[in-house]
Amino acid sequence: MSDTITTPHRLFFTPSRASRELGLKRGELDLAVHLGLIRTVPDEGGGGRRVPRTEIERLRTGEGFPESLRHRVQVVGTTEGADVMGVPPGRFTRLARLGLVVPVKWYLNRYRAVVWLYLAEELKQSAADEKSAPLLHARRMPEGPRGLLDAGLDLRARNWRGRHRGFLLRLAEDPWESAGALAAFLDPVQIAEIVPDPYERSHLNRFRPGPPAAGAPGSPASLIAGRIMTADDPDEISLLRADLASVLEEARDRRPAPRPTGKRTPVPTHPAHVGSPRTEQPELPEQRERRELPGRPEELGRPEEPQPPRGLLSRFRRRNRRATTT
Known part of the structure; x- marks a missing residue:
């Protein structure tokens, strides 16, 4: 044992x-x-x-x-990452925004600022790649990438989502878990459009993981984590929607989402009508009035009859009648 x-x-x-x-x-x-x-x-x-x-x-x-x-598994932040690649921290941040280096983790510091972390081994490989030399060592960033940065391009969150999605899909054991991993990066409105059936959507949400560092629900940290986790690029959203719809077809074929059985609770019936459903009839106004009146049912509606007097006053009246008779 x-x-x-x-x-x-x-x-x-x-x-x-x-x-x-x-x-x-x-x-x-x-x-x-x-x-x-x-x-x-x-x-x-x-x-x-x-x-x-x-x-x-x-x-x-x-x-x-x-x-x-x-x-x-050694990770570094912006300053250490810049040292690994031999570039100033500002240049390193621009490279990360362009997607040349991909974050593997993130956390919020005490000021609720997002701190991106990178694999030191990957940064060394990127620094050794000859194709990266113009962006790493040029005195001025080429015009094309510089224009993208000026327009506000920042691929750090999207690239992290791609890595995290791959991680969740590797852990998935069946199509429903795979669908949940994909749905984790879409907002509820997108999911409702793809999965209009409420029972399927409820079942899907059971397998939908949240951000790795969400904080208390409704807290500022939770809102920031949710924003990082949710796809916001049209191309990324389109790809996720197509993949989710495809995986859901497989999930439905293999194991449909559970839904209510539709069984009704049996209603007690009178012994004289066993096997026949008992139907509740609406109460008529006259029935309600009769139910609310006091007394026995056979007495309802009868005129009020005089009652014999009782107590001291009645005995006094009977005594007076006898005295008058004598």
Whole structure:
């Protein structure tokens, strides 16, 4: 009996335990899972995802472990990223807005400003790419990209959404979860247009994850997170709508959304009419008046009859009648 209970704990690790086994911080482990560097499986007991022991052993036997794994999940902000690429911070921000470097994470600082984080390894690769040299080292940004920046182009949020969407789709186990991953980046109005059926929409929302760092519902942090998570570019919205509609067709074919069964609660019937539904008849005005009058039903409507006098006064009247008679 004890072996049956403890075997799952030997074969699978919670994220916290797995991070200790691999010498990673919890955030580094989550990012490694996000990037597909560490495989996870769903917990059959509904306790979130777990890391198989075989995956821990595979990573431990890798070359240069644990430094090599830690290096692959190292993230930097704007200032450090600029140092990695050998450019001023202002130039680095412009490169990120143009989409030449793609953020992998973000958070809100104490001033509620969005801080974008980038993979250091990717920045080194971009800096070594000869195609990036004109934008990295030219004294002046070329006219085409400069015009886009002047027009307000900023692809950081969109590029992050693309990465995060890929992460959610990798974790999806069935078409409904895939549909929820796509719907996570559309606002409710868009979803209602694609999924007009309220039962399907309710079922879809069960699989629709929120932003990774949302804060309390209705808080300023939550509103900012929702804005970053929601697609705002027409091309991006069009692509998401088409993908969602396609995945929903597969989801409906495989497992339709649950809906009410339509069963009615049986109504008690009189023994003399077993098997016949009892129909409630509207109460007529005269019935209501009779019900509201006092007394027994057989007395309703009769004229009031005189009642014999009682008490001290009646005895006094009877005494006077006897005295008069004598």
